[in-house]
Amino acid sequence: xxxxxxxxxxxRTHPGRELAAALLRRPxxxxxxxxxxxxxxxxxxxxxVPPGWRDDELIETLVISRNIxxxxxxxxYPDASGHEALxxxxxxxxxxxxxPGALGIRLLSAFLGTLAVPLTYALGRRLFGPAAGLTAxxxxxxxxxxxxxxxxxxxxxxxxxxxxxxxxxxxRGTTDDKPSSVVPFALxxxxxxxxxxxxxxxxxxxxxxxxFLGYVALVAPGALRRRWRGLLVMAGxxxxxxxxxYVAIAAQPAAEARVGELALPLTEALAGDFGRLxxxxxxxxxMPHATGDPEWLYNVPGRPVFGPLGxxxxxxxxxxxxxxxxxxxxxxxxxxxxxxxxxxxLESVKSVVPPLPATFVLIWWLVGISPSxxxxxxxxxxxxxxxxxxxxxLAALPVAALARWxxxxxxxxxxxxxxxxxxxxxxxxxxxxxxxxxEWPARGMVxxxxxxxxxxxxxxxxxxxxxxxPADFGITGLLAGPWDRVALDLAxxxxxxxxPRWFDPRRALLLWPDVSFAGYPGLESPYxxxxxxxxxxxxxxxxxxxxxxxPPVTPTLDGxxxxxxxxxxxxxxxxxxxxxxxxxxxxxxxxxxxGALDLPPLPLISNPPPPGVYAGPRLYVFAxxxxxxxxxxxxxxxxxxxxxxxxxxxxxxxxxxxxxxxGATVAAVLFGLYDPLTGERILTVFGxxxxxLELE
Numbered sequence: 001x002x003x004x005x006x007x008x009x010x011x012r013t014h015p016g017r018e019l020a021a022a023l024l025r026r027p028x029x030x031x032x033x034x035x036x037x038x039x040x041x042x043x044x045x046x047x048x049v050p051p052g053w054r055d056d057e058l059i060e061t062l063v064i065s066r067n068i069x070x071x072x073x074x075x076x077y078p079d080a081s082g083h084e085a086l087x088x089x090x091x092x093x094x095x096x097x098x099x100p101g102a103l104g105i106r107l108l109s110a111f112l113g114t115l116a117v118p119l120t121y122a123l124g125r126r127l128f129g130p131a132a133g134l135t136a137x138x139x140x141x142x143x144x145x146x147x148x149x150x151x152x153x154x155x156x157x158x159x160x161x162x163x164x165x166x167x168x169x170x171x172r173g174t175t176d177d178k179p180s181s182v183v184p185f186a187l188x189x190x191x192x193x194x195x196x197x198x199x200x201x202x203x204x205x206x207x208x209x210x211x212f213l214g215y216v217a218l219v220a221p222g223a224l225r226r227r228w229r230g231l232l233v234m235a236g237x238x239x240x241x242x243x244x245x246y247v248a249i250a251a252q253p254a255a256e257a258r259v260g261e262l263a264l265p266l267t268e269a270l271a272g273d274f275g276r277l278x279x280x281x282x283x284x285x286x287m288p289h290a291t292g293d294p295e296w297l298y299n300v301p302g303r304p305v306f307g308p309l310g311x312x313x314x315x316x317x318x319x320x321x322x323x324x325x326x327x328x329x330x331x332x333x334x335x336x337x338x339x340x341x342x343x344x345x346l347e348s349v350k351s352v353v354p355p356l357p358a359t360f361v362l363i364w365w366l367v368g369i370s371p372s373x374x375x376x377x378x379x380x381x382x383x384x385x386x387x388x389x390x391x392x393x394l395a396a397l398p399v400a401a402l403a404r405w406x407x408x409x410x411x412x413x414x415x416x417x418x419x420x421x422x423x424x425x426x427x428x429x430x431x432x433x434x435x436x437x438x439e440w441p442a443r444g445m446v447x448x449x450x451x452x453x454x455x456x457x458x459x460x461x462x463x464x465x466x467x468x469x470p471a472d473f474g475i476t477g478l479l480a481g482p483w484d485r486v487a488l489d490l491a492x493x494x495x496x497x498x499x500p501r502w503f504d505p506r507r508a509l510l511l512w513p514d515v516s517f518a519g520y521p522g523l524e525s526p527y528x529x530x531x532x533x534x535x536x537x538x539x540x541x542x543x544x545x546x547x548x549x550x551p552p553v554t555p556t557l558d559g560x561x562x563x564x565x566x567x568x569x570x571x572x573x574x575x576x577x578x579x580x581x582x583x584x585x586x587x588x589x590x591x592x593x594x595g596a597l598d599l600p601p602l603p604l605i606s607n608p609p610p611p612g613v614y615a616g617p618r619l620y621v622f623a624x625x626x627x628x629x630x631x632x633x634x635x636x637x638x639x640x641x642x643x644x645x646x647x648x649x650x651x652x653x654x655x656x657x658x659x660x661x662x663g664a665t666v667a668a669v670l671f672g673l674y675d676p677l678t679g680e681r682i683l684t685v686f687g688x689x690x691x692x693l694e695l696e
Contacts, residue, residue: 027130031121031137038117038141041433042110042150047102050152051441051452053487054297055607056080057153061091061105062486063606068092075197076248079606084245086197087155100490105153112157113150117141119164120389124396126171127357131414132393132400135421139392142425144432144440145305145381146388148298158198159385163205166191167364170209171357173230174223185230186237193241201371201386206238208367212360219328219355252611266374283378284369288314288391293381296445300435305381307431310395313424317397318365321358328355352404353397365390395424448521451487453542457517458491460540461498468498472647474516475544476505476525479642481607481615501645503652508640509549509556511590511651517544526655530556555580555588555653562693570673570682572598572619576691577651581669585659587623587636589671593650597643600675614677619643622690623656623671625664633664637676669693 064077065088077083091108098104117137124133140146149157166188173184188209195202213231216223224231265277283291286304289311293299306314368387372380403417440446447453457475461468477484485502492498503510505525510516518531520543531547540546555561559582567575574597578590597619605615617639624635636656660666672690673682681689 027125027134030134031118034121034134034138034141035114035118038137038146039110039114041141041147042113043107045437046106046110046151049437049441050450051447052450052455053105053483053490054152054450055481055483057105058483058486058490059606060088060155061095061153062100063604064088065092065095066604069096074248075244076252078252078610081608082249083155084197084199086194087158087199091153101493106151109150109153109157112161113146116146116150116157116160116164116389119161119168120392123164123168123171123389124393126168126175127361127393128353128397128400129403131403131417131421132396135396135399135424136389136392138421138425139310139395139428140389142429142432143305143392144299144303144436145391147432147436148381149385155199156201156382156385159195159202159205160388162191162195162198162202163386164389166195166205167208167360170234171360173234174227180229182230182233185227185234189234189237190241192234192238196242196245199385201368201383204367204370204386206235208360208364209234211363211367212356215325215329215359215363216356263374264376277373280373280376280378284372284384287369287372287379287384291379293379294377295380296443297449298381300440300443303435305391306395307427309424309427310431313398314391314395317394318362320353320397320401321362321394324353324355324358325362328359352401358397361390361393365394396421399424447542451484453520453544454484454488455491456540456542457544458488460536460546462492462495463539468495470513470515471497472499472501472513472515474501474503474510474513474518476516476518476520477502478521478523479504479640482602482604482642482644483607485642485645486604499645499647501647501650502642504640506640507638507656508652508654510641511549511653512649514549515546516549517546519543519545527556527653554578555590557582557586557588559583560696567592567594568691569594569685571685572673572682573648574673576671579669579671579693581658581693581695585657587656587658587669587671588653589621589623589656590653591651593646593648595648597646599643600677602644616676618675618677619682620674620676621654621656621671622674623658623669625658625660625666626668626670627665628667630667633661633666634658666695668695 059080060083064079064083064085067077067079068085068089069092073085075085077085077088087108091105094108095104098107117140120140121133121137124136126133169184169188169191173181173188176184192206195205213224265280268275269277288305289308290304292301292303292305294301304311365387368390369384371383371386372378375383399417399421402420403414441450441452454475461470461473475488479502485500488500488502492500501510501513503516505518505527506523509527509530515534516531517540518525519528522543530549531545532550534546534548537546554563555578557580559580561578561580563578564576567577569575573594575592575594576589577592580588582588600618602618605613607615609615620637620639622635622637625633627633636658638654638656640654641652656671658669670690670692672684672688674680675682683689684691
């Protein structure tokens with residue numbers, strides 16, 4: 001009888017179950033999913049949160065990165081109190097590809113912040129296993145702190161990336177089966193060196209393996225004897241890569257002024273006053289559970305890193321790590337370990353956390369928070385950025401411990417650890433994501449610091465992109481540098497058919513264009529009553545109000561008035577049309593722009609500027625009272641409109657405070673134009689360097 005082969009159809013499978021099974025079998029797949037989540041959280045609404053543009057972002061990108069695009073290549077830039085070049089060189093590529101906007105300014109940080117997540121997984125897995133690595137990576141992905149520095153165009157975000165890469169290869173080198181291999185150590189030294197070129201907090205990263213090797217010398221000296229060549233290579237590569245930075249710094253006087261400005265607790269301690277240093281130490285240690293960064297720029301002030309559950313997990317992780325480190329020292333009395341991964345090390349201590357990795361991450365956390373102890377403000381998230389991954393790895397240690405705990409039946413360990421990890425990550429996400437995307441950007445001080453109201457004006461003007469209204473308008477600001485103007489230009493997309501004029505409402509009133517966004521910042525203005533609200537004002541979501549200047553458009557002061565039928569024009573195109581002097585000591589001058597103003601070059605300069613670089617205005621109005629003999633009595637200089645935004649036909653009033661000195665006889669008012677950089681006066685078309693108005 002012939003054999004009969006019976007074919008059975010394959011069992012039905014469910015794609016969702018197959019995926020779930022694959023995820024359970026392969027933690028790297030989970031890590032990939034967490035990385036995708038992290039990237040999504042870092043790029044979603046990137047132009048809207050933060051809710052506008054901060055000075056630091058604009059300066060670092062539009063000054064330093066743009067200088068690099070212009071061929072100014074250095075290892076260190078003295079702009080803004082000193083900046084390492086690496087982040088700005090990378091950001092210059094994004095600026096060139098995408099232009100000045102959310103992508104050109106912030107996308108690099110989003111990529112780097114995302115990269116820190118899989119690196120945290122890789123290092124956490126190598127130190128404590130996949131449970132710890134996944135949990136720490138997921139916590140970083142959804143954390144307020146992780147999102148904050150991944151969504152602003154500043155260089156802090158590079159620190160965790162280079163540190164994680166350096167620590168990963170350091171640990172690879174120490175645990176390699178071939179003790180003679182120096183390649184992992186060379187790669188570790190490369191990333192340590194790159195950290196020096198990124199942000200000053202990264203300079204503390206090499207101290208972490210150095211302190212850790214001191215512990216190893218006590219616990220497992222045999223391990224050092226097997227790895228000394230690689231460790232020397234790591235130190236040599238680090239020094240070689242970092243050397244150009246220090247050569248550049250040494251060649252620039254006062255290059256690192258910012259570090260000196262921030263190191264107030266250390267300066268006071270060196271002088272014998274330890275009060276501030278101790279206060280900062282307490283604040284830094286309380287960052288996980290009680291206090292946080294006090295600055296609105298990068299935190300809801302005082303908000304700690306973790307919520308209640310996360311803080312408990314963190315401090316339990318610290319306790320586990322400290323206990324394991326102490327037990328490792330204790331067991332050294334009877335056992336000589338010859339390798340970093342000697343299995344007897346774990347078996348001989350009463351801990352579910354390996355002593356050497358536990359000691360390493362504990363040192364990492366303590367060294368990483370030290371800049372927030374030694375500098376102002378206390379508990380700064382930015383200054384403690386080196387410790388950021390260590391915070392989340394320590395918080396993940398209870399998960400790793402539960403996965404190893406012998407008192408839990410083997411079949412229940414993984415589900416229990418997974419449940420704890422899911423709870424910890426879920427609670428953190430529920431706390432941090434609404435805080436970052438909702439609470440923080442809505443706060444008034446955050447809106448002010450990031451110029452959210454300026455963004456609101458741009459959104460209002462461009463609500464119909466095909467026909468922006470109004471195309472010509474005024475907008476009030478403090479004129480504290482060019483950054484308000486730059487922020488609005490970015491928000492408007494650089495459109496040539498939208499033409500804002502900036503003025504300071506405390507001293508100036510824009511007469512034409514007669515439509516202005518005013519009332520913000522909330523400062524007292526003598527011209528507040530000059531505006532009639534427009535019906536569109538209710539459409540503005542922020543603090544600006546939209547109004548039109550009501551006639552008359554002549555000087556508003558009650559006093560002696562001078563009106564010109566034929567304006568007196570200066571050589572740069574600015575013309576005087578009217579003036580008034582009141583007995584209270586105010587001089588009000590009305591100006592009109594005839595054609596395009598002739599101004600000297602005004603490049604963007606960082607704030608603070610590099611040493612020896614002038615960053616002030618190039619056009620001022622001087623106003624003086626003089627006596628009968630022409631003697632100077634009192635003066636007040638300034639220009640409370642932004643001349644770069646003025647156009648032909650514009651008109652404005654501005655006030656000068658000229659109170660007559662007690663007992664002085666005042667004969668005349670003098671005023672004119674000059675360049676504050678050179679002191680050179682600008683002549684009128686008649687050749688005079690001032691206008692003189694006789695007082696009755």
